[in-house]
Amino acid sequence: MTTSITAVDVTTVQERVYRELRGALQQGRLVSGQSMTVRALARAVGTSEMPVREALRRLIAEGALIQAPNRSFQVIPMTPDRLVELTRVRVALEGMAARLATTNVDQELIETLTRLNAEMREAIEPTRADDVLRANQEFHFTIYRAAKSPQLLELIDMLWLRSGPYLADMLRGRMDAREIFRRGTVVHGRLIRAMARQDADGVARALTLDMERTAEFSMKHLTATATRPRRAAIAA
Amino acid sequence: MTTSITAVDVTTVQERVYRELRGALQQGRLVSGQSMTVRALARAVGTSEMPVREALRRLIAEGALIQAPNRSFQVIPMTPDRLVELTRVRVALEGMAARLATTNVDQELIETLTRLNAEMREAIEPTRADDVLRANQEFHFTIYRAAKSPQLLELIDMLWLRSGPYLADMLRGRMDAREIFRRGTVVHGRLIRAMARQDADGVARALTLDMERTAEFSMKHLTATATRPRRAAIAA
DNA sequence: TGGATCGATCTGTGATCACACGCAGCGGCA
DNA sequence: TGCCGCTGCGTGTGATCACAGATCGATCCA
Helix, strand or coil: CCCCCCCCCCCCCHHHHHHHHHHHHHHHCCCCCCCCCCHHHHHCCCCHHHHHHHHHHHHHHHCEEEEECCCEECCCCCCHHHHHHHHHHHHHHHHHHHHHHHHHHHHHHHHHHHHHHHHHHHHHCCHHHHHHHHHHHHHHHHHHHHHHHHHHHHHHHHHHHHHHHHHEEEEHHHHHHHHHHHHHHHHHHHHHHHHCCHHHHHHHHHEEEEEEEHHHHHHHHHHHHHCCCCCCCCCC | CCCCCCCCCCHHHHHHHHHHHHHHHHHCCCCCCCCEEEHHHHHHHCCHEEEEEEEEHHHCCCCCCCCCCCCCEEEEECCHHHHHHHHHHHHHHHHHHHHHHHHHHHHHHHHHHHHHHHHHHHCCCCHHHHHHHHHHHHHHHHHHHHHCCCCHHHHHHHHHHHHHHHHHHHHHHHHCCHHHHHHHHHHHHHHHHHCCCCHHHHHHHHHHHHHHHHHHHHHHHHHHHCCCCCCCCCCC
């Protein structure tokens, strides 16, 4: 489903905890700024503290979590500055990946993208937030995988993990976020057509537009809810 | 000295081990492909296994190490494909950082860069490899820090950690690598002048040239020593 | 004498225990 | 009655122990 950063052949407990937390972050079940403790997570997943610690350490290294000084672990809070930076880097890297992908276009890729975009469109109106986000992510990563550059894919994956929690939380909170995703599917269509004719510039242009629109909307939402403290339940 | 990715206020043992391993990687004391065990490292640094495991987990998450299936940890071996990918991404990100830095130029920055470039030049002829690499890295990161973008800096830092071990090892192994660094100092001079007149294009151009020359040389070295097995002593 | 098999050892992984420390809540003192 | 200090408690961190499995070497048999 999602791309794995450092795959381990045998499925270990630490790996399972890591994926669980990662999924929770991507689906917005762990919101920006939320804190958690090692012991609570260990109890929640039914293991000892050790695998949890290693999983948290990985997520910290990937920039998805931070460790407050002598305090518990928490999801990195999103700030306007951070959003600007993330968007800037993402535009560069994802644009590069999309350009590379145009050299590896085949019929199956176009069909997959078309199908995923349709799935996303159909999930918007009923506001099935999880499905929208999943289809959107799968759409983008289908392109990035087609770039056939593991290093690049890994970095992009890391950046999505950093902005994912906030994005997911935002989609849940605001009904008008649907408008952004609806317009996203239109841009996606333009992207697919550019991809079909292997138009690197066109693909990059559509992708950039997609990202910057989302970022612009996120920024408005972010400044509107800037100081609102969040305290969600620890669900894992 | 070097930029830290995820700083923790209180210096913990795990943090110390992490920095030690990181330094060993950057200085080439741990060469590409070398394997290590948790217990051996723990003995070497005089601690228990636990801090070592967490430090290794971090480095794996950062893409500096990998874990062979059911085997020990090892430094990711450099391959031609990997080198091409890393260079491509680095050109994009470091170029972006350098462009951003041109908007934050001041007299101190120019002086620092000039000094570091001189230090590097003076360390080449006596082949003080460590000093050359340190000055070179400090030169580059002085620029990247001036971009004032933590996210960008963090990613660049990660990429240097991935290519550092191989670079350091190469400089040690080949005397003619000095020629590359000597030419590098010339390009650095051009870069400094472009930086002084806030010429973003000029800075990016010089930087790209610097990186691609090094990559080209590395590629020759890599294909020449492709299948040579390395087995260095575990020094930590 | 050569090859196959068995076992000892080493390795990563997970669990449990011990400890220092920060924080909050309660009680004592002025 | 209000303020200050102390003491549990929870928390992250590190050490130690237990276990499964893979690897490599030695020994034994044909």
